Amino acid sequence: MTENIARSFIETVSRLPNKPFLVAPDGREFKYKEVYSRARKFAYVLSSNGIKPAHRVILTFPNSVDYICAYLGLLLYGCTGILVDYRSRPDHLKYVYDNCEASLMVTPEKRAGFEEIPGQLVFPSNLDEYPEIPENEIDTDWNPLALIMYTSGSTGIPKGVMLSHANLSHTISSIIEWAGIDENDRELTTLSLTHLFGLAHIHIYWTRGGTVYIEEKLNDIPDLLNKIESERITSFPGTPGGFKLILDQFPEQFKEHCKNLKYIIVNSAPMDEVYIEKVLELLPDTRFYMYYGLTEASRSTRICYNEHPDKLKSVGTPTPGSEVIVGTSGDRLIDQIGEILIKGPHVTSGYWGMDSSEFFDNGWFKTGDLGIMDADGFITWEGRLKEQINIDGLKLVPGEVEMVLMTHERVLDCAVVGAPDELTGECVIGFAVVDAKPDKKLEIDLRKHCMRKLEVYKIPRRIIFVDEIPKTDSGKVKRVLLKERLRR
Amino acid sequence: MSANDDKLKALLEEILLIDDDQYHDDYGPDEIETWDSLATINIANAVEKEFGYSMSPEEIVSLETIGDIKTILISRGVEI
Numbered sequence: 248m249t250e251n252i253a254r255s256f257i258e259t260v261s262r263l264p265n266k267p268f269l270v271a272p273d274g275r276e277f278k279y280k281e282v283y284s285r286a287r288k289f290a291y292v293l294s295s296n297g298i299k300p301a302h303r304v305i306l307t308f309p310n311s312v313d314y315i316c317a318y319l320g321l322l323l324y325g326c327t328g329i330l331v332d333y334r335s336r337p338d339h340l341k342y343v344y345d346n347c348e349a350s351l352m353v354t355p356e357k358r359a360g361f362e363e364i365p366g367q368l369v370f371p372s373n374l375d376e377y378p379e380i381p382e383n384e385i386d387t388d389w390n391p392l393a394l395i396m397y398t399s400g401s402t403g404i405p406k407g408v409m410l411s412h413a414n415l416s417h418t419i420s421s422i423i424e425w426a427g428i429d430e431n432d433r434e435l436t437t438l439s440l441t442h443l444f445g446l447a448h449i450h451i452y453w454t455r456g457g458t459v460y461i462e463e464k465l466n467d468i469p470d471l472l473n474k475i476e477s478e479r480i481t482s483f484p485g486t487p488g489g490f491k492l493i494l495d496q497f498p499e500q501f502k503e504h505c506k507n508l509k510y511i512i513v514n515s516a517p518m519d520e521v522y523i524e525k526v527l528e529l530l531p532d533t534r535f536y537m538y539y540g541l542t543e544a545s546r547s548t549r550i551c552y553n554e555h556p557d558k559l560k561s562v563g564t565p566t567p568g569s570e571v572i573v574g575t576s577g578d579r580l581i582d583q584i585g586e587i588l589i590k591g592p593h594v595t596s597g598y599w600g601m602d603s604s605e606f607f608d609n610g611w612f613k614t615g616d617l618g619i620m621d622a623d624g625f626i627t628w629e630g631r632l633k634e635q636i637n638i639d640g641l642k643l644v645p646g647e648v649e650m651v652l653m654t655h656e657r658v659l660d661c662a663v664v665g666a667p668d669e670l671t672g673e674c675v676i677g678f679a680v681v682d683a684k685p686d687k688k689l690e691i692d693l694r695k696h697c698m699r700k701l702e703v704y705k706i707p708r709r710i711i712f713v714d715e716i717p718k719t720d721s722g723k724v725k726r727v728l729l730k731e732r733l734r735r
Numbered sequence: 736m737s738a739n740d741d742k743l744k745a746l747l748e749e750i751l752l753i754d755d756d757q758y759h760d761d762y763g764p765d766e767i768e769t770w771d772s773l774a775t776i777n778i779a780n781a782v783e784k785e786f787g788y789s790m791s792p793e794e795i796v797s798l799e800t801i802g803d804i805k806t807i808l809i810s811r812g813v814e815i
Contacts, residue, residue, distance in 0.1 A: 488773075492776070496796070691752065694752055695752045698752050698768075703771065
């Protein structure tokens with residue numbers, strides 16, 4: 248397999264030009280050759296806007312066929328893609344734009360509040376009228392950097408994870424090897440395709456020649472379950488929170504409509520054993536995979552729970568080509584808790600524009616996650632070394648929310664922690680010291696203040712008013728005490 | 736505005752962080768950014784706590800607007 252993921256797509260186009268690649272939510276099918284043509288037209292649009300290979304281009308779209316065509320187009324033209332969640336606020340996009348020195352930001356439509364971000368281009372609604380970029384201008388050899396994906400750093404300042412074509416290509420071949428995905432597979436995805444979990448599946452399918460049914464999000468569950476059966480879907484990836492919603496509300500429909508699924512893949516956050524058992528019970532003939540990884544080291548471990556019903560707490564063993572240890576490079580721990588370290592061809596070389604040496608230990612990427620490796624080599628994820636909060640796979644750090652809360656005129660001090668949540672794994676809880684009457688109205692006012700500056704999932708579910716935020720002598724918030732208070 | 740309507744409005748303000756001018760019967764997830772699938776579940780739970788009526792899964796997924804919530808409550812004898 249070629250190392251360039253756009254080249255893999257071209258190889259599939261020449262093998263299966265008339266095979267459907269994408270199916271839009273309204274049922275419109277797009278064959279491989281059609282998506283290729285649209286991607287080349289978008290590459291022409293880039294070229295005619297002065298973009299050159301290796302330029303960095305931001306795409307911020309909801310799930311759609313246009314988005315995938317734009318993404319493929321920029322890769323075919325040799326650009327680096329920066330994929331930003333469509334729910335992101337203007338401040339975040341502006342930061343990303345400046346940090347990666349982007350040349351262009353492409354959106355599906357003009358958006359109020361985003362006017363200050365320079366270099367914007369609306370995806371042309373008349374794309375069909377544009378010419379395709381000539382074949383001799385397709386450039387899949389020169390620029391090794393495919394993506395820069397921004398994640399929350401421990402300080403709350405986003406860092407751009409650099410992912411090369413070689414990184415992504417290894418992940419593709421690894422998943423194909425252990426999950427056995429082939430050109431007959433048909434996947435229905437509700438995952439955000441600006442995040443690596445959902446996007447990597449698109450890469451796999453375009454490499455193998457499968458078909459992907461794109462849905463904007465997990466909305467009408469009964470309708471989606473019907474579609475899984477009527478369209479003979481074989482793969483349905485999702486987050487633990489998404490599966491919990493389905494299993495709690497529609498277990499019978501899930502059992503009936505999903506019985507022919509070849510496999511289910513879950514990622515992004517830990518899943519409660521009760522729900523894993525429920526999936527195994529309802530769909531005994533479907534392979535149920537979980538994988539663990541980070542944007543920096545995607546799909547580093549995997550497990551098929553059907554084969555290991557005694558390891559439901561584990562996220563499995565290293566994927567082919569990955570090495571995973573717990574502890575440090577010089578002191579590997581077995582049956583003891585320590586930091587998870589990862590090495591392999593899928594691991595990022597570092598973060599855009601910054602010295603990344605502190606994130607590596609003798610070539611091992613330090614994940615910041617805590618885990619335990621048992622004597623059989625199975626890893627169990629135990630939490631985060633630092634303070635990141637994981638809302639069903641969407642991550643944030645307390646500092647992001649605290650910075651916003653502190654800008655409210657009534658807030659004197661504050662702290663934010665993650666609290667356990669049955670549906671999403673964790674939720675955000677704020678603690679605030681205020682110089683006004685601490686009542687419900689003020690709590691709602693503070694949450695609305697956060698809503699204006701932060702993505703929806705980062706808004707505190709509750710704000711608890713306190714007299715004082717517990718801190719160490721050096722001024723660090725004692726989050727453990729705040730979490731204990733929530734448990735009382 | 737009835738007392739129950741006030742209760743529903745307060746409940747939705749707390750969950751969805753809506754302002755007064757967003758409390759319209761025909762407003763739903765398209766108009767209210769904070770109304771996602773998790774918010775729908777939270778609304779159903781809060782309605783049960785406040786009005787004592789437990790929505791069925793079918794009713795929960797059919798909630799597309801504020802008016803839909805009112806329709807369900809009215810059908811259960813709640814005066815709004």
